[in-house]
Amino acid sequence: MKPTTTRKRASTPRSKNGCVTCKIRRLKCGEEKPSCLRCLKSGWHCDGYEHISKLPSVGAMGLAPIRSRSLSTSPSASPTPSRSSSQSVPNLDEREAVYFQTFFKDVAPQFQDYAPFWHFARKESKSSYSIRHGLVALGALSKSAQRSPSNHYRVDLTQGTHREIALEQYQKALQSLRESIPGIDEGNPVRTTLVSCLILSCFENFLGNAGFSLQHITWARHVLTTSETLQASSSTSTTKVVGEGEDIVMSSFYLMDLQALCFLGADETRTYFKFDQTSPMVSLPAKFNNLDKAKNARHMLVWNGYKTWYNTDFYQYGPKEVIPPSVIEVRDYLVGQIHALHGQIDLLLLGSTSDPHHHPLARPEAIKVYSTTLLIRLAMSLQAPQTTSDLLLAEFEYLLVMARRALEYEAEGMQMIQGIFQSKTISDTGTEGEVYCVEVRTLNILHLIATKCREPSIRQHAIALLLAVHRRESMYDSILAGKIGQWMMDMEEEGADENGDIPEHARVWGECVELELQRRRARVKCRQNVIGGGWIWRETQISW
Structure with a gap:
C-alpha cells in the first residue's frame, strides 16, 4: 500500500x-x-x-424604542466565551458559540414577523453546517455595530474583529451551501437550502449589500420553482420538502420575496413561485366589538391580499386582454373589504386614546397602515389607470403622517429630519452616517408614496424624508428609494398640463431596479405612457 x-x-x-x-x-x-x-x-x-477591533463608543443613538425591551446599547469590545456557552450549540467552538447565542438573544427577537422561522432555523442548525455558521455570522456582525434601545444599528464602516469574524463565518456558510446544491434532489432537503438562503440574505441586508441579498432570494425562488420534490408536495406527503417546518419556511420566503418585489419591482423576465391557491375571500362581521378583533381581521385580510397581489403581479407586464375577469373581480372584492374594514376601525377609534410614550406604529391609529399600503397596491394593479392614485389621496396623506410621526419619535424631537422642508431643493439634503434596522418600518411607506402618489406636496415630503438621513430597513435603502422617487417625479412633471396636473399619458409606472453587486449603483427602468396608447421605456443610473 x-x-x-x-x-x-x-x-x-x-x-x-x-x-x-x-x-x-x-x-x-x-x-x-x-x-x-x-x-x-x-x-x-x-x-x-484595521485588524484590531475599533468599536463605537458607548452611548445611545438618540432613538426611542418601538417596544419595551431590556437591551444593552453598546457592543462588548470582544467576545468573552464562557465554558458553558457552547454546550447547547453542537459543532461550534466556544467563540462561535458566543456569537450564535448573541444572535438569538439580541437579534432574532427584532424580526417580529419571523419568530417561528428563527426557532426552526435553530433546530435545523444542529444538522446543517451552512445554517449554523450563517447564524454565527449574523451574531458576529451585530456586535460590530452600535445598537440603540429602538433596535437601530449605527453602521460602523471601520473594520474590527467582530466584522472580520462575521465575514469568515459567512464564507463558511456560503461554501457549505454551494457544496450542498448538487444533492438537493438526491436527499438534501429543499427546506434546508431555503433556510440557508434566507439567512445569508439577512446577512447581506445587514451589510447593505442588497444586490447580493437579492441573489440569495432569487436562488431560493429558483430552487422552489424547479425542484420536482416541491412540485409534488401538493399531491403527496412523502416528499423531502413536506414535513415539520415547511409552512414556516415557505411563509418566511414569501415575506422576503414580497419585500424584494415591492422595493425593486419586476420586469417580464422575473420568475414567480405560485403560492397556495386557496380562496382569498375574507368575510367581515357586521361589527367589531373591539380593536383587537379588528386587528385580527386586518391580519387575515392583509395576508390573503398580498398573496393575491403577488400571484397576479405578472399580469402587469403582458397584454391586458389576457387578464381573466375573475382575477379582476377578486382584486375589486379585496379593495372593497379593506374599505369596509377601515370604516369599522374609524368608528372604534373614536373612543380610543393613545399613549404618547408608545411608538406611533404601535398606537391604535396605526392599525390601518399595513392594510392601507395593500389597498393602494391592489387598486393600482392589473394595469389599472395610473390616475387611480388620484382617488387615494386620503390614504397617501394618512401614510405620510404615520411615517413622519414614527421618524420624529425615533429621532427624539426631529433631530434626524429637522429643517428638511425649509431647504430650497431636496437634493441639498445630505446624510450623516448610516442607520440600519432589521425590520421594515417606514421606508416601504415612503417609497410607495414617492413612486405612486402624484399630489406634489405629499410626494415631495415623502422624498424629503427619504433623503434626509441614510436609513436602511431590511432590503430597503432610503437614499436609493428617494432618488428613484425624485427621478420619476421629474419625468412626470415634464408632461404636466397648464394646471400642473399630470395626465395619464405622461405618467410612469412599472419601475424595475437592477442592483450592481460590488458597488452602490443601480440601473432603474420604468414605463411611461404615451399619447394614443402604449408606453416607452425610460432608464437612468443611480449611485448612492
Missing part, C-alpha cells in the same frame, strides 16, 4: 499586513492606502487594514 500523501493547496503569497478583504479572499494585497488596488480594480469594497 502506498503511503498516504497530503495534497498541498496552491496558494498565492499573502501579506500579513494586507487589507481585510484580501485576507478573507486569500489573495495577495498590494497594501495601498486607504484602499488597495486589487480591491479597486476588482470592484470590491476594501475593508481596510
Whole structure:
C-alpha cells in the first residue's frame, strides 16, 4: 500500500499586513492606502487594514424604542466565551458559540414577523453546517455595530474583529451551501437550502449589500420553482420538502420575496413561485366589538391580499386582454373589504386614546397602515389607470403622517429630519452616517408614496424624508428609494398640463431596479405612457 500523501493547496503569497478583504479572499494585497488596488480594480469594497477591533463608543443613538425591551446599547469590545456557552450549540467552538447565542438573544427577537422561522432555523442548525455558521455570522456582525434601545444599528464602516469574524463565518456558510446544491434532489432537503438562503440574505441586508441579498432570494425562488420534490408536495406527503417546518419556511420566503418585489419591482423576465391557491375571500362581521378583533381581521385580510397581489403581479407586464375577469373581480372584492374594514376601525377609534410614550406604529391609529399600503397596491394593479392614485389621496396623506410621526419619535424631537422642508431643493439634503434596522418600518411607506402618489406636496415630503438621513430597513435603502422617487417625479412633471396636473399619458409606472453587486449603483427602468396608447421605456443610473 502506498503511503498516504497530503495534497498541498496552491496558494498565492499573502501579506500579513494586507487589507481585510484580501485576507478573507486569500489573495495577495498590494497594501495601498486607504484602499488597495486589487480591491479597486476588482470592484470590491476594501475593508481596510484595521485588524484590531475599533468599536463605537458607548452611548445611545438618540432613538426611542418601538417596544419595551431590556437591551444593552453598546457592543462588548470582544467576545468573552464562557465554558458553558457552547454546550447547547453542537459543532461550534466556544467563540462561535458566543456569537450564535448573541444572535438569538439580541437579534432574532427584532424580526417580529419571523419568530417561528428563527426557532426552526435553530433546530435545523444542529444538522446543517451552512445554517449554523450563517447564524454565527449574523451574531458576529451585530456586535460590530452600535445598537440603540429602538433596535437601530449605527453602521460602523471601520473594520474590527467582530466584522472580520462575521465575514469568515459567512464564507463558511456560503461554501457549505454551494457544496450542498448538487444533492438537493438526491436527499438534501429543499427546506434546508431555503433556510440557508434566507439567512445569508439577512446577512447581506445587514451589510447593505442588497444586490447580493437579492441573489440569495432569487436562488431560493429558483430552487422552489424547479425542484420536482416541491412540485409534488401538493399531491403527496412523502416528499423531502413536506414535513415539520415547511409552512414556516415557505411563509418566511414569501415575506422576503414580497419585500424584494415591492422595493425593486419586476420586469417580464422575473420568475414567480405560485403560492397556495386557496380562496382569498375574507368575510367581515357586521361589527367589531373591539380593536383587537379588528386587528385580527386586518391580519387575515392583509395576508390573503398580498398573496393575491403577488400571484397576479405578472399580469402587469403582458397584454391586458389576457387578464381573466375573475382575477379582476377578486382584486375589486379585496379593495372593497379593506374599505369596509377601515370604516369599522374609524368608528372604534373614536373612543380610543393613545399613549404618547408608545411608538406611533404601535398606537391604535396605526392599525390601518399595513392594510392601507395593500389597498393602494391592489387598486393600482392589473394595469389599472395610473390616475387611480388620484382617488387615494386620503390614504397617501394618512401614510405620510404615520411615517413622519414614527421618524420624529425615533429621532427624539426631529433631530434626524429637522429643517428638511425649509431647504430650497431636496437634493441639498445630505446624510450623516448610516442607520440600519432589521425590520421594515417606514421606508416601504415612503417609497410607495414617492413612486405612486402624484399630489406634489405629499410626494415631495415623502422624498424629503427619504433623503434626509441614510436609513436602511431590511432590503430597503432610503437614499436609493428617494432618488428613484425624485427621478420619476421629474419625468412626470415634464408632461404636466397648464394646471400642473399630470395626465395619464405622461405618467410612469412599472419601475424595475437592477442592483450592481460590488458597488452602490443601480440601473432603474420604468414605463411611461404615451399619447394614443402604449408606453416607452425610460432608464437612468443611480449611485448612492
